[in-house]
Amino acid sequence: MATETGAPVLSARHVVRHFGGLYAVNDVSFDVRKGEILGLIGPNGAGKTTMFDLLAGSLPPSGGDIVLGGASVAGESAHRRIGRGLGRTFQIPRPLANLSLLENVMLARQGQTGESLLANFLHPFRVVAEEKAAEEKAGELLELVSLSRLAHEPARVLSGGQRKLLELARVMMADPAIILLDEPAAGVNATLLEVIMDRIREINALGVTFLLIEHNIDMVTRLCHRVLVMASGQLICEGTATEVARDPRVIEAYLGGAA
Ligand SMILES: Nc1ncnc2c1ncn2[C@@H]1O[C@H](COP(=O)(O)OP(=O)(O)OP(=O)(O)O)[C@@H](O)[C@H]1O
Ligand SMILES: [Mg+2]
Structure with missing residues (x-):
C-alpha cells in the first residue's frame, strides 16, 4: 500500500x-x-x-x-x-495488427543503439546483443501480462481486453x-x-x-x-x-x- x-x-x-x-x-x-x-x-x-x-x-x-x-x-x-x-x-x-505481440512490445523500447545507422555500422555486435536483450525483456513482459502464449501471433488476433494488456506490456518496455x-x-x-x-x-x-x-x-x-x-x-x-x-x-x- x-x-x-x-x-x-x-x-x-x-x-x-x-x-x-x-x-x-x-x-x-x-x-x-x-x-x-x-x-x-x-x-x-x-x-x-x-x-x-x-x-x-x-x-x-x-x-x-x-x-x-x-x-x-x-x-x-x-x-x-x-x-x-x-x-x-x-x-x-x-x-500494429500484422506484427507479432513480441514485435509490438519490442518497438516500444527507448534509445536503442540500433536506431542509428552509424551505430549499426560501428557496433554491429552491440546492436545484436541489444536486440537479444530487448527480445528477452519483451518476452518477460508478455509473461507478466499473461500473453506469452500468444507472443508470436499477430496482434490482430487479440480481443479488446487483451489489447489493453498488450498496451501495459508495451508501456513497461x-x-x-x-x-x-x-x-x-x-x-x-x-x-x-x-x-x-x-x-x-x-x-x-x-x-x-x-x-x-x-x-x-x-x-x-x-x-x-x-x-x-x-x-x-x-x-x-x-x-x-x-x-x-x-x-x-x-x-x-x-x-x-x-x-
Ligand atoms: N480537440 C478538441 N477540440 C475541441 N474540444 C475538445 C477537444 N478535446 C476535448 N474537447 C472537449 O473538452 C471537454 C473535455 O473532454 P475530455 O475528452 O477531456 O473529457 P473526458 O472527461 O475524458 O470524458 P469521457 O469520460 O467521456 O472520456 C469536452 O467538452 C470535449 O468535447
Ligand atoms: Mg476520456
Missing part, C-alpha cells in the same frame, strides 16, 4: 487548456505521489482525457505547469517525457516510473478485468506509480489508494473512493451530467 507521504512524481500546477471558448481543463492542480495508484474519475466531458494529454505532452497547455520528476516539462514533447519515465496507454489501443492508464477496464470482460487489476497491483508493487482514468467505480474502489474527481474542467473533490462517493459535490456532478 502506498504511503501518504510519498514525494510527488508528477504534478499539475494550475493547468488550463481551452478549445476556443470551452475550458476543458480549468486551473487544475494535483500531485501524484510516488508509489500510489491514484484514480481520476468524473462524468463524460469532465476533462479527464484532456488532462492526460496535457500530462503526457500530446497537447500543449494554455496555461500552468506540469512537473515530472522535479522538472518542469510543460514545453517538452511527449517523446521527451517518455524518456523521463512517463508511460501512457490510450483509451483505444492501436497495436520503456521502464516508466509512472504510468497513466486511460480506462483500462472499458470493454473488458469480468475475468480479464481481474487479470488486469492483478497485473496493475503487481507492477505497482515493483515500485511503479499509477494514475488511472476509469468509469468502473468497483475497480476504482478496489484498486486506488486515492481518487480525484473532475467535473466541467475542474477538480471538485479528492479523497478515498468511499469518501468521494458520498461527497455531495460529486453526487451533484454525476446527477447534473445525467440530467
